[in-house]
Amino acid sequence: MSGAPTDATAVVSVSTAAQSRVRIFQNESGxxxxxxxxxxxxxxxxxxxxxxxxxxxxxxxxxxxxxxxxRVTLTLEIREAGGLLIGSDAVLLRSAPWIMSSNLWTTxxxxxxxxxxxxxxxxxxxxxxxxxxAAGVTLVQISGSSYNDxxxxxxxxxxxxxxxxxxxxxRRRVDQVLQCARWREIDxxxxxxxxxxxxxxxxxxxxxxxxxxxxxxxxxxxxxxxYPWGRILVGGGTSAPIGGGSPITRRFIQxxxxxxxxxxxxxxxxxxxxxxxxxxxxxxxxxxVPAPANARGWxxxxxxxxxxxxxxxxxxxxxxxxxxxxxxxxxxQTTVDAILADSALMTYNDEVQARMDAIRxxxxxxxxxxxxxxxxxxxxFEDAGGAALAYNPGVVNMVVMPSxxxxxxxxxxxxxxxxxxxxxxxxxxxxxxxxxxxxxxPVSITYADVFNSYHILAGEAHCGVNWVRTPPAQDWWDD
Amino acid sequence: xxxxxxxxxxxxxSTDLDAALDALAxxxxxxxxxxxxxxxxxxxxxxxxxxxxxxxxxxxxWTEAGWVRATExxxxxxxxxxxxxxxDRPAGLDPTKYRLFRRPExxxxxxxxxxxxxxxxxxLERWRWTFDRHGFSEGExxxxxxxxxxxxxxxxPGRAADARARHFLAxxxxxxxxxxxxxxEAAVSLGMTGGLAALPKITAVLDDGSQPAAVREACxxxxxxxxxxxxxDAIRARIEAEKDVQTRRxxxxxxxxxxxxxxxxxxxKASAATADRVRAGCADLLVQMLRQAPEESESIGRAxxxxxxxxxxxxxxxxxxxxxxxxxxxxxxSAILPGLRKTLSRR
Numbered sequence: 001m002s003g004a005p006t007d008a009t010a011v012v013s014v015s016t017a018a019q020s021r022v023r024i025f026q027n028e029s030g031x032x033x034x035x036x037x038x039x040x041x042x043x044x045x046x047x048x049x050x051x052x053x054x055x056x057x058x059x060x061x062x063x064x065x066x067x068x069x070x071r072v073t074l075t076l077e078i079r080e081a082g083g084l085l086i087g088s089d090a091v092l093l094r095s096a097p098w099i100m101s102s103n104l105w106t107t108x109x110x111x112x113x114x115x116x117x118x119x120x121x122x123x124x125x126x127x128x129x130x131x132x133x134a135a136g137v138t139l140v141q142i143s144g145s146s147y148n149d150x151x152x153x154x155x156x157x158x159x160x161x162x163x164x165x166x167x168x169x170x171r172r173r174v175d176q177v178l179q180c181a182r183w184r185e186i187d188x189x190x191x192x193x194x195x196x197x198x199x200x201x202x203x204x205x206x207x208x209x210x211x212x213x214x215x216x217x218x219x220x221x222x223x224x225x226x227y228p229w230g231r232i233l234v235g236g237g238t239s240a241p242i243g244g245g246s247p248i249t250r251r252f253i254q255x256x257x258x259x260x261x262x263x264x265x266x267x268x269x270x271x272x273x274x275x276x277x278x279x280x281x282x283x284x285x286x287x288x289v290p291a292p293a294n295a296r297g298w299x300x301x302x303x304x305x306x307x308x309x310x311x312x313x314x315x316x317x318x319x320x321x322x323x324x325x326x327x328x329x330x331x332x333q334t335t336v337d338a339i340l341a342d343s344a345l346m347t348y349n350d351e352v353q354a355r356m357d358a359i360r361x362x363x364x365x366x367x368x369x370x371x372x373x374x375x376x377x378x379x380x381f382e383d384a385g386g387a388a389l390a391y392n393p394g395v396v397n398m399v400v401m402p403s404x405x406x407x408x409x410x411x412x413x414x415x416x417x418x419x420x421x422x423x424x425x426x427x428x429x430x431x432x433x434x435x436x437x438x439x440x441x442p443v444s445i446t447y448a449d450v451f452n453s454y455h456i457l458a459g460e461a462h463c464g465v466n467w468v469r470t471p472p473a474q475d476w477w478d479d
Numbered sequence: 480x481x482x483x484x485x486x487x488x489x490x491x492x493s494t495d496l497d498a499a500l501d502a503l504a505x506x507x508x509x510x511x512x513x514x515x516x517x518x519x520x521x522x523x524x525x526x527x528x529x530x531x532x533x534x535x536x537x538x539x540x541w542t543e544a545g546w547v548r549a550t551e552x553x554x555x556x557x558x559x560x561x562x563x564x565x566x567d568r569p570a571g572l573d574p575t576k577y578r579l580f581r582r583p584e585x586x587x588x589x590x591x592x593x594x595x596x597x598x599x600x601x602x603l604e605r606w607r608w609t610f611d612r613h614g615f616s617e618g619e620x621x622x623x624x625x626x627x628x629x630x631x632x633x634x635x636p637g638r639a640a641d642a643r644a645r646h647f648l649a650x651x652x653x654x655x656x657x658x659x660x661x662x663x664e665a666a667v668s669l670g671m672t673g674g675l676a677a678l679p680k681i682t683a684v685l686d687d688g689s690q691p692a693a694v695r696e697a698c699x700x701x702x703x704x705x706x707x708x709x710x711x712d713a714i715r716a717r718i719e720a721e722k723d724v725q726t727r728r729x730x731x732x733x734x735x736x737x738x739x740x741x742x743x744x745x746x747x748k749a750s751a752a753t754a755d756r757v758r759a760g761c762a763d764l765l766v767q768m769l770r771q772a773p774e775e776s777e778s779i780g781r782a783x784x785x786x787x788x789x790x791x792x793x794x795x796x797x798x799x800x801x802x803x804x805x806x807x808x809x810x811x812x813s814a815i816l817p818g819l820r821k822t823l824s825r826r
Binding site: 245349382463 | 576578579580582583589590592593594630634637638640663667671696700728729740742745746747778781782784785787821822825
């Protein structure tokens, strides 16, 4: 606008939602001067515009939140002294959104809480440490005694990253933690340990502490058509408990769900029924894993009572009905035929399977997945008093660690099924997962003892671990 | 001479044991301290008393009037002290332990249910005499622990299909002064333990319009727990006339449970003919209700999936294409077809 009249005015208006949430600066010979800190507009001296390019800088004073999706539209209008509009332009900017890390991202660091008697997780940590060593992953072991043995580090927070464009240099990566509305001991660890240079932290923003709000109730898919960063899966719903009765509403608290949608990049979130589970988390029945042998490159694993039962039926039909399940577990050990003859348990699992069939259809219809991209794994459930818990250590609830060496390392709860000649639930799980990988990108599967350390406390392996992962190379602003 | 002396001694022990058991049975419900004192006198006889206790606690001695046999609880305490310890002090009611749960709330049904039928007499003893002797927490936490424990005691017999508990459960279901939630648990557990004998107890409450809606709907579900064609007949006779939406929905849930394919499989080949008859009947009734109540397609679809009766697929397909059916019914039928196909293909 070098030809603008010298008595013209140049006014920039700021879009409404951003007006109280951004500051704008103008570069004046190397000195940045604030030109906007609130209101609706600011002016730029017309002489500056006539003189050439005007360089503005913008700063977000608030995070993305339900009331603001981080978008700012700046509209420049240049008018003659009489008010006649002689030129205008608009630009849309966006505060960099948090992108939730995915099980498909390479793992840099894993963390686990060390716990002592009576529910020691020494065995689990030993298995996890070996997998981390092989994967080149740094394992951080947090002293549980400092946090009342709160071992559910998966639930305290979700990790992710914010990427910022940087002219003339590689983008800047800022890891960012979303703290969950949970209010338990290990939350303090992530607050103190994960906050630092290039490691940002979003404090919990609700006093509600329902288990529906925990991090285990958030997962994210791999890339989908129109969703290159995947879609966030959130557990919850409004159905009746298994066995019937009045419907119950159990959902991730609204303000967090609104926040996830405001981030936009991986939304809108997809709510997946999990309200019938005692803890209520999506990770109790669903896990996203790399699947290099698939065209899409990833797959969803889901819990299947039918498969677990069929495995047992096959064992029984082959004469193994008296084989032990949960061998040596005092108060829990049983036999194949005892499980199959337990009408209450079998009927219960018939209904859980019906729920899982409905969830499978949601994944097919809402995410566009083919049936072959949703893999059943053997998990039975039982009534924990009006809601369901995994009956056998839930193999779906696993640790997923893609590594820089091309191998994906999985640490899976040992389901402790009957040996014919080896654990049939393990064999079924291994066979189905291995089919998702290939020679170039293989999988390493380790089964970990979680029975006393996690399973009987209503969680499994995934619930006890959290990660820092490497984001993929793509830039979100290109999408 | 020695034999005579021994028999006299045993007779004396038996008489003394009977006296101790009489004193135990005479303790008023809820008087935990007196009960524990009297129980100690029985337990003092030691393991030598186990056969006599077993004889006096045979299943046929569990009656409406005597719905828990303290004798059996004592026998278990002598024969299986580890079990008694576990049932007396569930980890899931201990705040130092349940605060470690992924969801830090009391929860004890799984650990009690895994103990099987042997836990039931000990739990009923707890309910009748010693409930408040448990070291519950103070305040709201203690209230939650009590409620979880009550419900677990009611549910555990059902999980174990322990018919001895049927009289206790029937009394609980019929007690209008008790909490609706307890009566709901009792209804379902009674259906799981009582067999055909439970049917009139459950339908009596179901048919009594003055009963709370929550209790009636639980009875509708409980009918599905009675694995017998008579339960199907009972549902069929009531489902269309039921006015309460939730109770009708619970009939659908009950049909799914009653028709459960794996449920029948668990009962063995001897029940195969009954299984086919009941599953077919449940499926037919569900499809019929889908035509009449398409707004309940979610519940009905789930129940049909549980029944997994092959012919139901064609019936639902026919409904979806039936021009004489309402548009809502056709839409509902179409909506449940993919899930039903998946279920049937897997089986």
